[in-house]
Amino acid sequence: MVQAYIKTPLGTTAIKGDTQGIIKITVLDENVPESDTIPVELKEAVTQLKEYFAGSRNHFTFKLNPQGTDFQKRVWNALLEIPFGTTTTYQKLSVKLGDVKAIRAVASANGKNPLWIVVPCHRVIGSDGSLTGYAGGLWRKKWLLEHENPPIQQSLF
Known part of the structure; x- marks a missing residue:
């Protein structure tokens, strides 16, 4: 390696x-x-x-080889499907994976994501829209979400 x-x-x-x-x-x-x-x-x-x-790339194409359990890999693959500039919730991710009660397991796998940014765990937020746990620090999560979806400047007139 x-x-x-x-x-x-x-x-x-x-x-x-x-x-x-x-x-x-x-x-x-x-x-x-x-x-x-x-x-x-x-x-x-x-x-x-x-x-x-x-700011010139919104998806990644290089080969990934993350190491984890089968469940973790399922979660990480689901994270790869979250479009650039959008967010989802842990609950929606759990439903997508087929078990609405697996929210904590999904959150745990999300937190063990070994491929920062590329597998976009930063795009997962709380059901109330809050920026919940992020291994790199919430300030980084906020920065990444703003980087991917910058506010649109409104016209003054």
Whole structure:
């Protein structure tokens, strides 16, 4: 497995993967220097993440290889279906997965998402519209949602 670090508006991002795909993308609270060279296995992910933060990309096409239980992978695949610039709730996600009572299990799998931003767990909010738990910090979740759906400037006249 190879790893690289890039700078983003939300902090240093660590990207890990191999020839089978990207295994993990995380944001770090500590300041780690950006990688001087990017391993070939990670180049496409790095390029696409930089495009996302620049505002020129709204979906990702590089190969993913997250490690988790079958249930976690089902949840993560459901997260991939949430359109850019929109949100859903844990309850709606549970219903979509076939068990309305699985809200806590869905929330737990959501919290264990190993592919920050790419598997858009930040697009899941509380039923009342609140920004509920986010491993990267609620300020990052708010930033990401605003990045994906910026407010429209209203005309003054």
